[in-house]
Amino acid sequence: MSTAAEQTDLLPGQNLAHLLPPSWKQVIPTWFAEDTPSYDWAGFVVGEEEQDAILWGKSGGVVAGVPFFDEIFKYVDCTVEWLVPEGTVIPDGAKTKVAVVRGKARDLLLGERVGLNLLARASGIATVSRRFRDLAREEGWGGVIAGTRKTTPGFRIVEKYGMIVGGIDPHRHDLSSMVMLKDNHIWAHGSITNAVKAVRRVAGFSLLVNVECQDFAEADEAIAAGANIVMLDNLVGAELHGAAKQLKDKWRGKREFLIETSGGIVEGSLTSRVGPDIDILSTSAVHQGTPHVDFSLKIQPRKK
Template identity: 35%
Template sequence: MRQDLANMVYEDIGFEDITTQAVIPPGLQVKGKIIAKEPGIIAGMELALDIFADFNVTVEPMVENGENISEGQVILEISGDPRTILTVERTVLNLLMRMSGIATLTSKIVKKVRSVNPDATVAGTRKTTPGLQLFEKNAIRAGGGDTHRFRLDDGVLIKDNHLALVGGVGEAISRARRYVSFTKKIEIEVETLEEALQAARAGADIIMLDNMEPERINQVLKALEDENLRDKVIIEVSGGINENNIVQFANTKVDVISTGYITHSARSLDLSLDLEKIH
């Protein structure tokens, strides 16, 4: 991860920061603060600390990941060579702002869900930014959500295109069960009540009800209860879920609500860096 962060910085620098090299004389020392310009949930502090440490900038964190921050609050304090600080500034701020935005939106949605379904889990999806998947997933965690799968090797998730190529729910689950270790859960995405019942009968660990309206979800839950299958599986819902409709899905009393909205639609939290010359 440290190398990934360094690569991000050097990608932004290119051959040199010509503005800083041209304008800032050598030998100066500065102190500075990263300040919140709006309230939210902070995330990405470990990335900021790692980048500054790798570039010999002294840094002192004022908050921890997952902490509520208010407008005007100091997030961290730094000191060192202004040429270095100005060169890495944008990469640090971009990561902090992006991750804090995801954490803030996740926290907002988790609170909505817990207000009507305290036992429900809000999870992210793999609709993340390539290269930032680990960071964005950790931001979800900082906001009180569940990361779901980080990568494809975390667990089995059989989707519609898998089913289309192997002949159906039962066959897909059977193939997965023969292939994977007992340590891996088998999840399957279904679109109909009958597919959900087939998946539960075939021994799926998790059934994802994809793009189902709340009324239809309740029908599936009732059908599983009627066959004494409801307690044998985790029921997840996903598809088109956002902050405006998530309470409707939480009211169905499902176990997990997964949504790409908390990553692909999160707005970056506004943070800024202010510097002051020491000598």
């Protein structure tokens, strides 16, 4: 794997932390309230002497979650000096110095578990996201790998951020980000055509409309009704690629739309779902059940 800038397609000087809204910092006190709801018994022992602590990367993966880690330790009056940039791949099988955290011993230990849990989760998502994207590129496919909205409640911004650091598309961030009409929406409204027309009247021109379809006929109806994206859900093999090609051939020069494949996509089945007529591959496998990257924070022994 190459450098962080290449992996995330950043231009020089760009910083992913600039994507984050100011409001996300409001969650930091709630994380500490959860982890230390009452007395810090062990913190009483260590006192307030200024210390350095090394952040070690202990398993291979992509480092992600830097702005969150920084803010966690800022909350307890500590500073973080990063020795590797976000997006760096740390090697497996050896300990890697990732950062130095400085502050009072008691404060370092207050932030330790909150910071490590955050970093481990974000880095795990970035690592799997990077692997999925690289697999697709190795196949010569230039489409979009995207995550899904099946994220952890209250932790979505971290998980979506991990996907971005890993180099994939985070997909929609919430129900307001894009119109997605799934099977329940269609069944509740009566038909794909009626549902698309109804939402178009209120959503305006600025929102894309994505319609979940079970086969060629449903996708064809959705495109005719004005959908921007048709999601061929749980279609595989010849049925998937045949339907995608048929749709592109039928509507070429008449309508602009994208074809998304989704449903049950894991690392082992990814390459079978990409193809010349597929534009987007969306999967929750990049963030649900992903292994964490192992980090530890070790206060340096006092010099005698």
